[in-house]
Amino acid sequence: MYIVSYRAQGSWRAGIVRxxxxxxAATLNPASYPSTVRALLEAGSATIDQLLERAQDAFExxxxxxxxxxxxxxxxPVPDPDKIICLGLNYHEHARELQMSASRVPPLFAKFRNxxxxxxxxxxxxxxxxxxxxxxxxAVVIGRRCKEVSxxxxxxxxxxxxxxNDVSARDLQMQSSQWTAGKVLxxxxxxxxxxxxxxxxxxxxxxxxxxxxNGVTLQQGNTRDMIFSVARTIAFLSSLMTLQPGxxxxxxxxxxxxxxxxxxxxxxxxxxxxxxxxxxxxxxNPVVESEVxxxxx
Numbered sequence: 001m002y003i004v005s006y007r008a009q010g011s012w013r014a015g016i017v018r019x020x021x022x023x024x025a026a027t028l029n030p031a032s033y034p035s036t037v038r039a040l041l042e043a044g045s046a047t048i049d050q051l052l053e054r055a056q057d058a059f060e061x062x063x064x065x066x067x068x069x070x071x072x073x074x075x076x077p078v079p080d081p082d083k084i085i086c087l088g089l090n091y092h093e094h095a096r097e098l099q100m101s102a103s104r105v106p107p108l109f110a111k112f113r114n115x116x117x118x119x120x121x122x123x124x125x126x127x128x129x130x131x132x133x134x135x136x137x138x139a140v141v142i143g144r145r146c147k148e149v150s151x152x153x154x155x156x157x158x159x160x161x162x163x164x165n166d167v168s169a170r171d172l173q174m175q176s177s178q179w180t181a182g183k184v185l186x187x188x189x190x191x192x193x194x195x196x197x198x199x200x201x202x203x204x205x206x207x208x209x210x211x212x213x214n215g216v217t218l219q220q221g222n223t224r225d226m227i228f229s230v231a232r233t234i235a236f237l238s239s240l241m242t243l244q245p246g247x248x249x250x251x252x253x254x255x256x257x258x259x260x261x262x263x264x265x266x267x268x269x270x271x272x273x274x275x276x277x278x279x280x281x282x283x284x285n286p287v288v289e290s291e292v293x294x295x296x297x
Contacts, residue, residue: 221254
């Protein structure tokens with residue numbers, strides 16, 4: 001089972017998915033369960049555990065509340081995070097392909113809510129860039145407020161894990177030493193398919209990651225190659241800022257990015273980008289031309 005956000009009557013609601021079926025979280029107990037994923041995370045791990053038990057029962061009973069997953073639109077698992085924090089150069093092989101040394105501390109940049117989109121939503125080609133790249137990443141979902149947490153205790157702050165494609169406009173990114181311009185474009189953070197509870201992934205440092213473009217595998221890595229582990233990353237970030245339930249941490253990408261290939265591989269309209277992580281699932285996003293680009297042709 002995993003936790004998702006799905007669209008109902010124009011709003012994102014929390015749901016639980018198993019075997020291609022979805023149940024709305026709040027309908028399992030309307031008096032006590034929040035209707036959004038962020039509110040559910042803020043309610044705490046005990047509430048989430050109870051909700052998952054009730055959802056399991058609904059799936060076993062084949063409850064009338066169940067909906068076919070194919071009939072709903074999934075969004076980013078947390079559509080309204082307080083923070084989206086991203087790590088750069090966090091895999092040894094990726095640092096080597098960039099011919100850069102590992103940093104003493106995690107290199108950080110941010111994305112914002114406008115970049116978020118769902119696990120099958122389109123990645124929209126911007127008018128301002130022609131060098132759009134893929135970056136498959138493990139994303140961490142914070143489950144409780146934490147500040148100055150130790151590395152030993154850091155994973156107790158995690159609600160679960162999901163997938164992000166840190167789509168990047170390389171020509172904009174490389175215009176200066178600050179990467180933000182190439183990272184914050186609309187739809188440049190596809191996420192999903194949902195949040196796998198931390199209890200299902202006790203060790204986030206041994207997960208296979210694959211990125212495919214049009215069925216061709218271009219990235220193939222494992223989270224054990226991370227320079228800064230999930231626990232060390234959370235400890236470092238919480239030394240700087242208070243992390244809140246629903247905050248998202250993208251933990252960096254393995255080697256094989258498009259702009260370092262010979263010849264370079266950049267995304268174009270019509271491409272299909274898939275990012276798959278062991279024990280979590282897959283996101284599959286089409287690349288489309290923006291309406292502005294179409295109009296100006």
